[in-house]
Amino acid sequence: MDEDKALPSSIEFEVEQAVATLRLNRPDVRNAIDDDMRAGLIGLIDRVARDESIRALVITGNGKGFCSGGDIKSMKQRLQVPPGDIAFNGWRRQQRTHHLVSALHDLPKPTIAAVNGAATGLGCDLALACDFVIASEASTMAMTYVLRGLIPDGGGMYFLPRRVGLARAKELIFTGRTVKPQEALALGMIDRIATADRLVREAQDWAAEMAQGAPAAVALAKSVLNQSFELTAEQVFGMGSQAQAICYSTRDHLESVQAFLAKSAGKEKR
Structure with missing residues (x-):
């Protein structure tokens, strides 16, 4: 399909029956999100929204990580622009990021993040923007923004308190500490835990259950x-x-x- 050809190599996409599976595909950088991937994700989520044959969406990552957040190269480029342009360039980048997160959050179909490895920074936000989160035993989640002198800018300050409560969200954001699956489940950051070899299949089966609804x-x-x-x-x-x-x-x-x-x-x- 022409739409498939438009996908960047950093994204893999397939549809089985009524469930679409989107795989972040930059395993060499733990699926960090660069400009091309972000644009591809926005376009693909819009496509899923318009395709009536797709009833649910699963998002996961290839390789050892789910998503390590924003691409470090982009951060480096941001710091190299003239001082007078940093703020406005950053604002425009934020608008594109918010477009992505909002499109995922507002998708009128059930969404499941299948967290196969580390979900840090924007990667953690991306998982929390989904309706449900299932994580493998090898996964971790961390709001690492503060460790880079930043605040969560991918929706984490909205989604995290709604999952774990305000005080716990503050603690996780202020420390940027890593949360392992059992604690994440107890806190409410995630909804289920699966073995690594069954993670995506269980997410797809779960999505198929919800795809039965009108x-x-x-x-x-x-x-x-x-x-x-x-x-x-x-x-x-x-x-x-x-x-x-x-x-x-x-x-x-x-x-x-x-x-x-x-x-x-x-x-x-x-």
Whole structure:
């Protein structure tokens, strides 16, 4: 497909039945994200959003790491520009990063990060931007930004407190320490642990379970849930009412009701 040809070599992509699997493919640098990869990821996530045959997305990494964050070469280039351009260039880079994270977070389909190795900095943010995180026994997670004199800029300050609570998020961000799978599971940073050889398969199987849900219902529920911490109960109820009204008109709802009524009618005749 033409869309496949547009993918950079730093990304691998496949679809099995209704589940898409995206593999970060820069194993020599632990899948650090450079400009080409970031642009490719944004385009691919948009493609997944538009493709009605894809019902769920799994993201993992090739090699020993999930994602080591931003590419060090990009950081070096940032420091080499004239002082008067550093801030604005950094702002523009931030906009592209936020575009990527927002596209993943807002994707109207279930997303699972299959963390196969170290997920540090932006890599940790990328995993937390997914709806669910399953990690291998060999994985680690760390908000290493502070060790580079930076703050989490890939959504970590939004996603992490929602998973582990505010005080624990502050501790992990202020120290930049490494979290191993069992602790990550206890804290709520991740949802499941798998053996390395079964990680991606289990993530795909889990995604396939969620792909059974009616696409419109899943998308609408996710859109409300993603905002629920910032809204009042009344606002959530209101948005839920609007979403439900849309669900009433969908083919999935109509067919499920007809199937239920037909089954009930069959039982009554016996």
